[in-house]
Amino acid sequence: MDRLNRSEWSSGLLDRRQWFTWTKYGLGGAALAALLAQEGRVAAAPVPGQAEDLPPHHAPRAKRAIHICLTGGLSQVDSFDYKPALEKFHGKTLSSEEKPDVFFGKVGLLRKNDWAFHQHGASGLWISDLFPHLARMADELTVIRSMVADTSNHTPATFQENTGFRLNGFPVLGAWLSFGMGCETDELPAYVVIPDARGVPAGGSINWTNGFLPAQHQGVVIRSQGTPIDDLFPAQARTATTEQASRGLLDALNRRHLADHGEEDELAARIRSYQLAAKMQMAVPDVARLDDETQTTHDLYGLHGEKTGDFGRACLLTRRLLERGVRFVQLFAGGAFGSPRINWDGHENMVANHGQEAARIDQPVAALLKDLRQRGMLDDTLVLFTSEFGRTPFTQADSDQLGEGRDHNQYGFSVWLAGAGLKHGMAYGATDEIGWKSVEKPVPWPDFHATVLHLLGIDHERLTYYHNGIQRRLTNVHGHVIHDLLA
């Protein structure tokens, strides 16, 4: 109610001119409230395309999730997978029967970690100096050090990370959750995407596609700066009176039409969708108003830091979205490929590349964990921190050269989870001596996905959607829940 009565929506983080126009001439809170008051005149209709075997399939540990996607490939041996042997082999040739089959085909000399590792927290988890802030949250993390992917090609690997398949056209995790779990609120979308402020990842909207699921499950991009979502308000401003009259007339026309047609469910649902739209028009500007937060919070997230500002805003917005009932927020840390590098694809120089990228996200991500913990939200929120694959322990250089960059590595890499239902401060699985291949308890993506769904109360074999002859699943015909990770 409090939110409905606010009359002024201006926010320093939104385009001032637009907001000025809107609040001056646009649809005010009172007009919206009037629209909302009509609610209840039409019974809620089932939304087409909702899952039939509805989750929860068992008691959920987490109600919502955040997925931080590091695009380009985070080096495990420089972050979460400490390999002291690499120091010993630094500058030496890889001694292996097998010639590594790497993406760019160049296998240079082995290179030790460029950031020193230390044990942190009560758990003594090894984390490198690449992530000093995150290291302080070590006891919140559940690290998997034995991930394996099917390909070392960025985009198919990213598809696999998000959809379980290497190909275009399959729904991403967020779309599946939107489909299976819906939203805790009807004021905001179930699945929100916040791209890197420097640009969208390769493939753009392909990365948050609904695939063959109904379109309503596509990720909705909300920007942490500028207009939060598209088409929220009329492209040409109207007076509040006109807007209200138009919505009223529309409602009248639709209801008359409905009365003539014997209460068709779909027609009734459309009438209701306009009421929900009105709610979104209230809720979205509100959630995007980061100025409402205290200075302490701003500082915690590094909102005003030169390097941390972008991702800090994204992380803070994420927390606000979750507080208001959004089911799944996917943040991208990293944009497209190419030069200059704006993601984690450190082929040329690990120190420069990973150094630049980590400085952007380390403090904000740590702040998000801390903030969620302080607010008690981490008890029923799941945080995922993943990369499509890792990087090679040997450098991308001629065979007798010690290069400064590393190539893609699909055979062994690290991700972490945090939050609800997990054993914290632990590491699971292991790569070989040099951090190249997973040798102990390897975790393919379907196992990771099955575990994530499990934590959210979903049996990965039961969340299905019929498409062209198959009851499709996020985990295809694979997937085992990793019970060792669960608290």
Place this chain on the structure above:
Amino acid sequence: MHRLLLTFVCGLMLLGRSSRAEPPPADPAFDERVAPVLIRRCIGCHSGADPKGGLDLSRKDAALAGGESGVSIQPGDAEGSLLWQRVRDGDMPPKEALSAEEQQTLEAWIDRGAPWGTDPLDPFRFTTEQRAGYDWWSLQPLQPAPLPRVNNAAWLNDPIDAFVLGRLEQAGLAPSPQADRKTLIRRLSFDLLGLPPSPEAVAAFEADDRPDAYERLVDQLLASPQYGVRWGRAWLDVARFGESQGFERDKLRENAWPYRDWVIDAWNADMAYDEFIRLQLAGDVLRSGDPSAIVATGFLVAGPYDEVGQKQQSAAMRAVVRQDELEDYVSTVGESFLGLTVHCARCHDHKFDPIFQREYYQLAAALEGVTHGERRLAYLEQERRRKHVEAEIAALRRQLGELDHRVRERILSSTDTPAAEPPPTPLARWSFEGNTADALGVLDATLHGGARLESGGLTLNGRGAYAASAPLAKDLRAKTLEAWVRLDDLNQSGGGVLSVQTLDGAVFDAIVFGERDPGQWMAGSDSFRRSQSFAAPPETEAAQRLVHVALVYEEDGTITGYREGQPYGQSYRSSGPVVFAAGKSQVVFGLRHAPPGGNRLLHGAIAAAQLYDRALTAEEVARSAAAGESVTEERLLAAMTVEERAQRDVWAEQLETLTAKLPPLQSQEVYTVASMSPGPSHVLLRGNPATPSEPVKPGGIAALVGVSPEFGLSGEASDAARRMQLAEWIASPQNPLTARVMVNRLWHYHFGVGLVDTPSDFGFSGGRPSHPELLDYLAREFIASDWSIKQLQRKIVISSTYRQASRRQEAAYAQDANNRLLWRKTPQRLDAEALRDAILAAAGELNESLGGPGFRDFTTYVHNTQFYTMQDPIGSEYNRRSVYRTWVRSARSRFLDVFDCPDPSTKTPKRAVTVTPLQALSLLNNVFVLRMSDRMADRVRREAGEDVEQQVERAFQWVYARSPTQEEKQTIAPFVKSHGLSEFCRVLMNSNEFLYVE
């Protein structure tokens, strides 16, 4: 007593036998009686690579060896056999126990010593509760079905109706009454064209009291080029058509659009469906010299392509990517044409349908020579030939023109016309004798859209052909338009003969045929501003001979029509004249006004035309008509000598032959199949190229009854041979799936739900047909009509079933809420493209031009990957129909997306229909919708004037195809007065009545 003894004896016998390690003898009774039980009830779980409990009952050795719980069959001793114990106790099968008879069969079999027959068991022999076998309904030949007897025979309009009504009557339901005419024309128009009907079309249809008015409307719509635009889009959904590579780079395919045009053209030309299949699979090898056939194979490569993956260093990973590519082809071919999910057998035998893994690789082998590529079509040789033919044509035209001119001079000089005065001198004169020049001035014309010059003059096909002059050299106010015209069809409506228009076509004065009053000539003008009926008798002769028609526009606005030099009905005073400004206006022929499309195009020929920059008197028109008569072909021919006429005939025939031979206009780079020489193919264990198994040859699937899976090709066969065989196998009238799948697809689009509700899956996981006999009836009719899609669609839409009203009947709803029995026509929401196109049409902004490169609602740049930034471009070229968007995979249109436009990377046989608040926000707030609301308000004001009630009336007609009720007018008029017409148009575009087609 007996049994016990027998068991004992058999047990002894068996002991003796097994000690000699001799298998039980093969047994024909096993195949007949026991195998069916095992196949139907047991081996669904107890077979394969990982059988339940380790027990594999599909093979003799494994069955006798037993599983994790030990030996399960003690031959000769059912009581002592674990298998029988579990069955007897009802533990197995776990869900539904075996019948007493089945139990007895098993028990007796074990007691008999468990003799085995054919080994291994064929798991596909029968359909079971878990999977389809060879006896699956869709794999059987099409069955002729007698028409069901029905009580209400008066309702039947097509055999379709008998099948539908039969089911309804069985269920105790009655069909709905026929929908009213407004509903029917709106339904047909959206269904067949994807566009709303114009208010004029609605009025004409309502007024048409001929008994076959509905059929005429159907035929008219099916003949519209916009039909192909609508239905081509549906096929592009199935074909996962996208215009970029997808994956990481998502590079724009600049040259993928010719395939889209090919599809639209094929639908418009009613290409036989078997040919449609053949060309898409193998056009390049079937007709290597025909560019359009090569374009057709764009079907195979319309999906994404992993450019980075195909080029990566790792050969092992490249091989995986190539296998993924082949799976894309196999799955698309299988689902689109056969409704089979063949690709599910890539890693193992199909879990639900009788498709072996080997057969997946046989089909993959048939497509092994295919990959993505670009080809330049229309080769140098073709261009040289074209130039040669063009030169010949020009020479012939000159000769013909000269001959006609000579004869005309002869006629004129010998004429003893008493008229002393010569005919008046026009500003411009076009005689269309071998050229389109203005004989008197500077208004030379050019031909467009297939317009041709023939001996009868400018020949116009009514589908896109017209001619347009250079801009006027001086302003025009009072004027006279005059033409000698022949019509191909007196039922046509709205075509323009001669029109003076502003260059954008917004303002025009034209000689128009049949637009308002059927069969009458009219002075057409923008929104009928200066148009009134001449109230003259309808034209009866123009189909047989040239008719002289003239319109005189006087300074005071008076407009007078003339036909054959005589006044035509009543002249009237209009609000004119309009000034047509020099440089900004032009003359068009065969087109009411730009842009070409709708009902604006004339079907006929214009022998000559003249334009005057003043209003002629009645005498002057009469003189001109008399003088002009000399141009009629009849008189010309009559005046010729026998030799001259023979010469003329020869030349005319040569001209026709040559024109038909003219090769396509220009060469064009086209994204299509690149043919490779195929390597050997193997079954890949678990689908993994690193573990090849037995070699396979190209072939089909044995389970399809009626067509042989044997392609008769070796493993070294050429790409061409492989794809031609594949195409023949699919396009065969004996193939049980091909026709069924396509007629069902069409039915799905017409009714919103197919007879089988999974249009690309006729297997076990798909739906069962609601009306199996109807499905087979339609499939047989389809084949019998030489696979004519239009004929089939005509049947469907002409049926009483289709013409039903869509209001809900509560009794029927209670029994069959989903309307699978078809007791009404379910209302359908406009799909995304139809919604956008309808908004453009209502706003009067739709650009109906066909073909060519798509418009781009994005800007793009390449930063390693190709990026697309969505834009809101303004201008007529962006107001083309939505199918002409450039469909980049990562540049999806937000507006179309929220209305369930599919991800172009997925094969979409059936679009979801969702209702979401994001749709509401888009439709309320999107800049395109708001701009079109403004444009629509402009149009409505233009057409209805300033009276608000008139405006509401007109707006309703455009958006709902009906007039508002008095009550609606009273509610809405005050709204329009307070908030403006544009705001009202915005509300209309958001309303359910607009979005749903009854």
